[in-house]
Amino acid sequence: MPASPTKLELDEGNRLRITWNAGQLREYTFRELRDACPCATCREKRNAPTASPLQLPIISAAEAQPLRITGMKPVGNYAYSIEFSDGHNTGIYTLETLRQLGQEVAR
Ligand SMILES: [Zn+2]
Numbered sequence: 001m002p003a004s005p006t007k008l009e010l011d012e013g014n015r016l017r018i019t020w021n022a023g024q025l026r027e028y029t030f031r032e033l034r035d036a037c038p039c040a041t042c043r044e045k046r047n048a049p050t051a052s053p054l055q056l057p058i059i060s061a062a063e064a065q066p067l068r069i070t071g072m073k074p075v076g077n078y079a080y081s082i083e084f085s086d087g088h089n090t091g092i093y094t095l096e097t098l099r100q101l102g103q104e105v106a107r
Helices: 030-035 040-047 095-100
Strands: 005-011 015-020 025-029 069-075 079-084 092-094
Touching: 015 030, 025 030, 025 095, 030 079, 079 095, 092 095
Parallel strands: none
Antiparallel strands: 005 015, 015 025, 069 079, 079 092
């Protein structure tokens, strides 16, 4: 049986917890998920050459706020789309990706 979530929970305001059908529980920080965003724009940004040490990135007002997950919904039966408080919502996280991110926690 392929791994699929049986329960999604937001915990302590900065973590997502997913219970998987295999009985595993994994915990993800919002930042980790946001930094791993698989959309084309974010992939391109991550692969961009390192910024000049004489420059600081420009951080928008939304980015300066504490990051939160504002929505998460299934895409077919193979992925989730996650919406973040910085307005970014184009990332489609496959279940396989979600199984690789985060940390397993004891139940
Ligand atoms: Zn993205």
